[in-house]
Amino acid sequence: MTADDPAARLAETHARIARAAATANRPTDTVTLVAVSKTHAAAAIRPLIAAGQRVFGENRVQEARAKWPELREETPDIALHLVGQLQSNKAEDAVALFDAIHSLDRPSLVTALAKAMDRAGRRPPLFVQVNIGAEDQKGGCAIAELPALLASAKAAALPVVGLMCVPPLKLEPAPYFALLAKLARDNGLAGLSMGMSSDYETAVTLGATHVRVGTALFGAR
Numbered sequence: 001m002t003a004d005d006p007a008a009r010l011a012e013t014h015a016r017i018a019r020a021a022a023t024a025n026r027p028t029d030t031v032t033l034v035a036v037s038k039t040h041a042a043a044a045i046r047p048l049i050a051a052g053q054r055v056f057g058e059n060r061v062q063e064a065r066a067k068w069p070e071l072r073e074e075t076p077d078i079a080l081h082l083v084g085q086l087q088s089n090k091a092e093d094a095v096a097l098f099d100a101i102h103s104l105d106r107p108s109l110v111t112a113l114a115k116a117m118d119r120a121g122r123r124p125p126l127f128v129q130v131n132i133g134a135e136d137q138k139g140g141c142a143i144a145e146l147p148a149l150l151a152s153a154k155a156a157a158l159p160v161v162g163l164m165c166v167p168p169l170k171l172e173p174a175p176y177f178a179l180l181a182k183l184a185r186d187n188g189l190a191g192l193s194m195g196m197s198s199d200y201e202t203a204v205t206l207g208a209t210h211v212r213v214g215t216a217l218f219g220a221r
């Protein structure tokens with residue numbers, strides 16, 4: 001990625017997604033590019049919106065709430081995804097603000113999101129985040145706890161559409177993406193949120209429906 005204007009970076013990213021999708025014999029429109037704009041100011045985001053990007057990701061409720069109302073007023077058809085950890089006491093804000101949440105990872109959040117959705121009358125789709133590399137410091141539910149978490153989400157009528165993961169840094173990501181795809185298949189879930197700037201093409205070849213790309217679009221944070 002050498003181009004430094006945002007429109008060119010966006011076009012290059014779309015081209016790479018299309019190439020990876022073709023390799024896997026998948027239609028490219030089965031992959032949603034989530035442009036992760038965390039830490040970047042509105043001025044850095046507007047050029048991507050002008051270039052046609054409509055789906056954006058943020059990792060903090062507070063940052064999103066400060067940044068996006070104005071941008072959304074300018075461009076109403078923006079979809080905003082929460083890709084970062086969610087605290088239960090922010091569930092209500094998150095449900096009001098985001099069009100998808102990628103970080104459901106524990107029973108207490110099932111309860112908080114169910115309550116927030118009932119109260120808001122708004123049910124953004126959810127991805128269950130899986131700690132796919134069983135890393136101590138990482139968010140996500142343990143693989144062994146996934147069936148129980150999915151069952152409790154179902155009992156609470158939460159709109160779970162897929163699984164999400166962030167594989168261990170510095171290790172080959174493909175086996176982790178393949179494992180997440182298998183877990184989704186086994187649990188009858190179609191959505192797969194996986195792949196970031198350094199590995200989104202690999203993720204697409206292994207079935208990603210949502211790639212979360214920041215640096216490759218916006219430059220370094």
Ligand SMILES: *Cc1c(COP(=O)(O)O)cnc(C)c1O
Nearest residue numbers: 036059083196197212213214215
């Ligand atoms: C920041 C972030 C991304 C984007 O990472 P890049 O390497 O900049 O593409 C994707 N997913 C999550 C959960 C993130 O926090």
